[in-house]
Amino acid sequence: MKIIYHYILNTMADWETGLTIQPDFEISEVNSGEAALMILPGAEEWPNSEHEQVLELARTFLEAEIPVAGICGATEAMARQGMLDDVSHTSNGLEILKMTCPEYKGASLYQDKLAVTDGNLITAGSSSAAAFAYHILKKLDVMKPDILDHWYGYFEKHSTDEVMKLVEKLT
Numbered sequence: 001m002k003i004i005y006h007y008i009l010n011t012m013a014d015w016e017t018g019l020t021i022q023p024d025f026e027i028s029e030v031n032s033g034e035a036a037l038m039i040l041p042g043a044e045e046w047p048n049s050e051h052e053q054v055l056e057l058a059r060t061f062l063e064a065e066i067p068v069a070g071i072c073g074a075t076e077a078m079a080r081q082g083m084l085d086d087v088s089h090t091s092n093g094l095e096i097l098k099m100t101c102p103e104y105k106g107a108s109l110y111q112d113k114l115a116v117t118d119g120n121l122i123t124a125g126s127s128s129a130a131a132f133a134y135h136i137l138k139k140l141d142v143m144k145p146d147i148l149d150h151w152y153g154y155f156e157k158h159s160t161d162e163v164m165k166l167v168e169k170l171t
Contacts (some may be wrong), residue, residue: 005035007074012043068122
């Protein structure tokens with residue numbers, strides 16, 4: 001069984017990742033060999049240097065071809081670390097990235113979308129929790145593609161048609 005690591009920090013936007021949160025590990029205890037994915041949630045305090053260790057761990061995960069998913073403020077932290085300079089990505093807005101991350105060099109690869117996956121990196125803006133989850137579930141291949149599409153159709157659009165198709169597929 002693989003582990004999905006979800007970083008927990010103060011001021012975390014827990015509604016963006018929608019998980020039950022109970023700390024199980026310290027950063028020093030994370031084992032990339034057991035990892036399926038790392039999730040970096042939004043938070044106001046990402047600029048604090050105390051989070052550099054988890055950003056380095058995220059870089060290590062990506063180098064080992066382990067997916068990393070960042071949303072909202074996490075994408076800004078990743079941009080400050082140069083992690084978005086050479087990959088397609090999104091965030092809370094290109095102008096916000098330029099304003100909050102003077103060292104950011106990935107503007108030409110920015111995509112104005114709800115969520116973007118490029119290789120093993122998933123990024124999303126703060127208003128994109130359902131799209132973020134969709135990209136994560138797709139990367140982890142936990143549902144058949146048509147079932148996942150109906151799931152997303154329901155949660156993103158609140159479409160009754162999509163939820164009925166989802167129910168039909170699951171029964």
